Amino acid sequence: MAYVHEDQTRFKTFSRRALLLAGGQTALMASLIGRMYYLQVVEGERYRTLAEDNRINIRLLAPPRGRIVDRFGTALADNQANFQVVVVPEQTSDLGRTLDDLSRIIEVSEEDRARILKEVRRRRPFVPVTVLDNLSWHDVSRLEVNAPALPGVAIEMGQTRRYPFGEPMTQILGYVAAVAEHELSGDPLLELPGFRIGKTGMERRFDDKLRGTAGTSQVEVNAVGRVIRELSRDEGKPGRELVLSVDAGLQNFVHQRLLGVRSASAVVMNVHSGEVLALSSAPSYDASAFNIGLSSRQWQELANDPLGPLNNKAIGGTYAPGSTFKMVVALAAMEAGVSPGHKVFCPGFMELGRSRFHCWKRHGHGWLGMHDGIKQSCDVYFYDIARRAGIDRISEMAVRLGLGEATGIELPGERAGVIPTRAWKQAVIGERWQGGETLVTAIGQGFVLTTPLQLAVMTARLANGGFAVRPTLVRGFRDAMAEGEEAPSSPEATAGHVAEVAASRFAPLGISEAHMKVVGDAMDAVSNHERGTAYRSRIEEEAWALAGKTGTSQVRRISLSERQSGVKKNEDLDWRYRDHGLFVAFAPVHRPRYCCAVVVEHGGSGSRSAAPIARDILIETQRRDPSASGLRPLAAAGGQVRGS
């Protein structure tokens, strides 16, 4: 019975230790009592005096949050006054009658009435009780007019954040919501009940500037807490106003256009200044729902939606660039010494070792040079020149053009994508680079991943003559204006566009002008030559014509058996296995000003899905350009009807 014996020693140990623990706890309890005695009896007198002094009550005043406006000064995020009507019971002669009078002006339901009477009974008579919330301006003015007849009735004003444009703007602006504990930073404002803080997008990125600094109001209160008078008041500093480079009208147009397909994103950017005029990811979501507070079910629905409304796909979605990568390969090859006149015969495939690499055109393109290689997007031509350039030169050119690293745009959640090199593969996958992988990279498949924004930056750098332009959404900050004051209509604010000279701010990429011209001419031909892959999506108005490049990015490799068992068309596949369609473009062809990148998720071929969207967007962009207003605006309508 060793166990029994041991159980006894164990119980002894336990009892001894339990008593020790109890002793320790008793000691700690005693220390609490000691502290209580010290605070309440020894120092009690001092604290009673301090409590008297506490009659000077300092209240924090929340500053108005800075507005966010677009390049023309249109409000994208502002503060809506939220008017509520309150009644102070002790100031009414007869509360019931006051409520009756009130209900003749605004609607006070029986339920409201019961609630008010109940609340009034519970509270001290000087505490205001809310009658109605979210009053319309109309009701407010009627109440103000009738104020003399309504003793004890007052109107109080709060503020809520408003996003007048709704969904199209959410991906850029983000939203505000209640402060979480880990966001507390010592700023007393954050501890104000009901205070809102930026959670994502611009609201979060520039929260510190938009927030402003707290004001204080010192009031004297009597022993029961009634405010006797205000002693001093410091209004604090309102948040600064953030001016974005975005054009709200264009953004709206782009978003509506993208909603025509299931899931897509697009970026419109000035090729010289890098100012982003529109950046849209569809479908999106409604930011004001977050302000009120989402139910857990609503949140789950948003988070699990396969179309990813919470993800800003223009910066957070990474896609194989497909043939839009061919400009990179062409420039790398030319730098490696391949002449633009270099001819390749395309029989429809290229063999390397025992593998066969196909061209998208089954029976081949025959003989072609670089110009036609880009124009017709011949895969075999790029297999050939990619082998001559080598993967490391291609990657180096890709990085110079802005791929493979975050662009640094002022939005949280941007992803870097991938531009593979030999060293990258060795480090990440732990294998040697294969020759065939260079071929796959040449047509923008395989390891390469880019965001739509990066593709727009690449296009801008091709269009602006080879300057390392960086994208930006921000034009600057300005101090908020007082109520009623109008925005100064400076030429800069209304013109909304920065002159071409701005490009000199950016360093040249060191790419030969002659090479750039080869690529630029070929992109011109893609959409303006009848054998180009995007000819159907050209802009007929010559002054607005675009130059572009299509791309189709494979989501799933079509297996050999599928290939042999008959043509497996992209349209026959389940939606989520279909190819992504891409298009990058700049316009006008001869004096480039804007570029646009469109990615249609699972949209099929780029020429069919993405190019028409990019065309419409670039027409709208140029139509809205104030400096182009002298041009024949009717042409826009013509261009839009065609080919859609």
Next chain:
Amino acid sequence: MAVSRLTFERNPEISLADKIGQINWGLVFVITLIAAVGCAMLYSAAEGSIDPWASRQAVRFGAGLALMFAVALIDVRIWFRYAYGLYFGALLLLGAVEFVGTAGMGAQRWIDLKVIQLQPSEVMKVALVVALARFFHGQGDEELARPTTLVVPLALVTAPAALVLKQPDLGTAMMLLMAAGAVFFVAGARLWMFALAAVMAGAAVPIGWQFLRDYQRQRVLTFLDPESDPLGAGYHILQSKIALGSGGLSGKGFLAGTQSHLSFLPEKQTDFIFTMLAEEFGMIGGLVLLGLFFLLFVYGFAIALRSRNQFGRILAIGLTANLFLYVFINIAMVMGLIPVVGVPLPLISYGGTAMLAVMLAFGLVMSVWIHRDIRIPRRGLGDT
């Protein structure tokens, strides 16, 4: 097999009627008394109204009582058998919070708070003690002398503490560690191990400081010198001390606490509710409440010493230590003895999850009491 059969014969099943007869009504009475004090304070916090807090708190306490009885009537051997299941369930929930919380976008925090985040860590405070009690039940004096024996229970403690720390919730992580420390202590872990742990913890302080978030550092600094920033971060402690101190020996009277009602006191219905009590009822009121809590602790220790199985003993002590930590940390905090950490005062502060977690713990203690004469073999319950 033979051994366990024998044991079971010595432990005939207790009928439900017997169990109900065994309910410790003294303990139930003290718990109810404290909850009543809580409702009275919530009534006062709402300017003398049962809405919005007191009424809901009363309903929650009712639900908590039902939970407590249900848990108490379940055989302690069932709790023994499913101890690890309960623990890993709670751990899984904690991990799920971490997973959901890192999905991005910043809104999760808010959603976590509403439905998940509070719950797993509150449940874990109980589940950890249950799992540790189960583990130490099987360890004799010889095993306890070997440091390797402690590897498993240390892992049981570290996993949830690390998850909670990542949330980040420093206060709860500390409470998990301290409650576990109490269990290790009564279970008979060697004293030199505690000395070693203390030395290591001391060495870790400067390193840990680097990992604290800004707001957490702010709280520690504010604690060290609250007057440095009377309108900023030090405001809460200072106002709490003023309210408490001005209450004096006998207080200002029910519903008459000026500081609390003039909104100088933050969070008066949750973390700072003791301040309000001490302002309105003075030191006498504070002593009465402390006395009631002290009675609860005495019950907990008495039940532990009366239990005839090691699992029950450790469980009762561990849960009582847990309760003590809540009470001590909360009251020490509002009196400015320790930095501000978000720990509610059990049964008094307004809040649903904490209430249910505390009642779950009392249910387990009560179960230990009802089944105090049941023996559980060292090697467990056999294959039943």
